[in-house]
Amino acid sequence: MGARVVVLGLASDFGCQVQLTNIEDHLLDVLGLIDLSYWQLASSGHMPDEYDVALVEGAVTTDEHVELLRKVRETAAVVIAIGSCAVTGGIPALAGTGDLEGRYEAVYGEGTDVARGRTRPVAVTSVIEVDYIVPGCPIDTGEFLKVLSRVLGGLSDKPSEQPMCFACKTRENVCFFEKGEMCLGVVTRSGCHARCISLGRPCTGCRGIAPEANLGAARDVFEQHGFETARSLHAMNLYNTNEEVAL
Ligand code: SF4
Numbered sequence: 001m002g003a004r005v006v007v008l009g010l011a012s013d014f015g016c017q018v019q020l021t022n023i024e025d026h027l028l029d030v031l032g033l034i035d036l037s038y039w040q041l042a043s044s045g046h047m048p049d050e051y052d053v054a055l056v057e058g059a060v061t062t063d064e065h066v067e068l069l070r071k072v073r074e075t076a077a078v079v080i081a082i083g084s085c086a087v088t089g090g091i092p093a094l095a096g097t098g099d100l101e102g103r104y105e106a107v108y109g110e111g112t113d114v115a116r117g118r119t120r121p122v123a124v125t126s127v128i129e130v131d132y133i134v135p136g137c138p139i140d141t142g143e144f145l146k147v148l149s150r151v152l153g154g155l156s157d158k159p160s161e162q163p164m165c166f167a168c169k170t171r172e173n174v175c176f177f178e179k180g181e182m183c184l185g186v187v188t189r190s191g192c193h194a195r196c197i198s199l200g201r202p203c204t205g206c207r208g209i210a211p212e213a214n215l216g217a218a219r220d221v222f223e224q225h226g227f228e229t230a231r232s233l234h235a236m237n238l239y240n241t242n243e244e245v246a247l
């Protein structure tokens with residue numbers, strides 16, 4: 001029997017789970033290697049009590065999520081955080097900046113108790129220790145398959161820690177800064193084959209800040225091209241509000 005795998009989603013648009021369905025050519029190969037015990041997007045049953053590998057998508061926004069994650073961590077030998085929401089807090093974490101309670105009242109009216117049981121949105125990686133990450137919004141299926149095959153082979157996986165620019169230049173892209181546009185590839189973790197830039201759009205940083213990014217040098221690049229630090233930080237916050245980013 002293959003490893004018993006569960007796939008679950010917290011606060012997200014389930015885009016990364018949908019992306020798993022795009023594995024297409026490889027899906028049957030993957031399913032032949034694992035025992036897919038539960039897939040929240042596709043299963044009508046309940047999550048089993050026992051499993052070996054948990055794939056978790058989405059940000060943590062409720063006490064219930066926190067409790068579930070602790071149980072997942074106790075049960076699974078391997079936990080993989082997939083997608084920006086789970087890895088860096090992503091878009092859901094934006095809601096946690098500033099006056100969260102005020103936002104509930106603005107949307108649901110004064111005296112609402114909708115905030116009961118809810119927490120300030122954070123990444124899965126902020127609540128439990130995870131064994132592997134697959135960053136991105138949505139995840140890259142090739143990277144996901146690589147990580148999964150390493151998990152099944154009992155091997156570790158170290159995601160790229162470098163920013164995007166080298167990968168971008170090897171694809172002979174013209175730098176967006178030369179065209180007067182901001183690109184966050186200069187600080188963003190590589191590993192997506194500079195996907196957006198190669199398709200003609202600047203990087204918005206969905207893979208999170210690269211651990212090896214030189215933020216001081218990045219600030220100089222932003223400023224030299226006319227982008228004030230406050231604006232650059234605002235752009236970097238899109239996927240990184242859970243991190244203390246200082247330029
Ligand atoms: S800043 Fe963006 S466009 Fe310029 S080299 Fe880096 S990744 Fe490529």
Ligand code: SF4
Nearest residue numbers: 192196203204205206
């Ligand atoms: S280029 Fe940037 S925004 Fe696009 S997929 Fe890669 S990390 Fe995400």
